[in-house]
Amino acid sequence: MIADVLVFLKNRLNAHFHSLSGAGLADAGEDKVVFVDGDQKPDSTSFKLGAVSLLLFNIERDVINRQADNYVRVADDGSTRKVSPEININLHILFVAKFKDYEQSLHYLSMILSYFQANHYLDRQNAPELGNPIDHLVLELNTLTTTQQNELWGILRSSYLPSLVYKVKALTFVDDGGMPAADISEIILNQERL
Structure with missing residues (x-):
C-alpha cells in the first residue's frame, strides 16, 4: 500500500506537469517526478539532474485516529469479529528539485x-485511479526546522x-481476517465459592 501511494503521487504530479507543457516547461514530454535510484553507493544519496526526486524518509504511526474498540469489528452481515487493531500511519515524503x-x-x-x-484531499471522487485499499489521502505541507x-x-x-516535505495522512492497515467474536449470550461464567 505504501508503494501504491508513492506511485500514485508521482503519476499525478507527472500528469499535472504534462498538462502544463505549454507553460514554458523544458522537456515537457518526459517525466519530471522520479524516484531516487535504488542502486546507489551506500554512503550518499544522489538525486537525478533535471528532475524532482520523490523520497519516503519516515513512516509515523498515527495514534490519534484509532477505533474505540480495537478488537471488535462488525462485518457486513451484522456479525462481530475479533480482529487485530487497525494501524494508521502517516508518510513523510521529500520532494527534491535538482x-x-x-x-x-x-x-x-x-x-x-x-x-x-x-488538491490536498484526494479520494476516488476526484482521483479515480486511487488504489482500492486506499480510501483517501490528505496531504499537508510540513515545515522542518533548520536543525531537522x-x-x-x-x-x-x-x-x-531546494525541497519540500509533505505529510501524507493517514493510511489504514486493516486485519481483513479475524475470528468470530463470542456471543455474550453464550458466555458461561464459572463461579466458585472460596
Missing part, C-alpha cells in the same frame, strides 16, 4: 505547492537542494 538552473528548481517546487494546495533539515540532509549524506 536542475542546472536554480530558478527552474524553484519553479517546479512552486508548481508542486500549488497543485497540493488545490540539517539532520535529514546529514542522513541522506547530500548537500542541501
Whole structure:
C-alpha cells in the first residue's frame, strides 16, 4: 500500500506537469517526478539532474485516529469479529528539485505547492485511479526546522537542494481476517465459592 501511494503521487504530479507543457516547461514530454535510484553507493544519496526526486524518509504511526474498540469489528452481515487493531500511519515524503538552473528548481517546487494546495484531499471522487485499499489521502505541507533539515540532509549524506516535505495522512492497515467474536449470550461464567 505504501508503494501504491508513492506511485500514485508521482503519476499525478507527472500528469499535472504534462498538462502544463505549454507553460514554458523544458522537456515537457518526459517525466519530471522520479524516484531516487535504488542502486546507489551506500554512503550518499544522489538525486537525478533535471528532475524532482520523490523520497519516503519516515513512516509515523498515527495514534490519534484509532477505533474505540480495537478488537471488535462488525462485518457486513451484522456479525462481530475479533480482529487485530487497525494501524494508521502517516508518510513523510521529500520532494527534491535538482536542475542546472536554480530558478527552474524553484519553479517546479512552486508548481508542486500549488497543485497540493488545490488538491490536498484526494479520494476516488476526484482521483479515480486511487488504489482500492486506499480510501483517501490528505496531504499537508510540513515545515522542518533548520536543525531537522540539517539532520535529514546529514542522513541522506547530500548537500542541501531546494525541497519540500509533505505529510501524507493517514493510511489504514486493516486485519481483513479475524475470528468470530463470542456471543455474550453464550458466555458461561464459572463461579466458585472460596
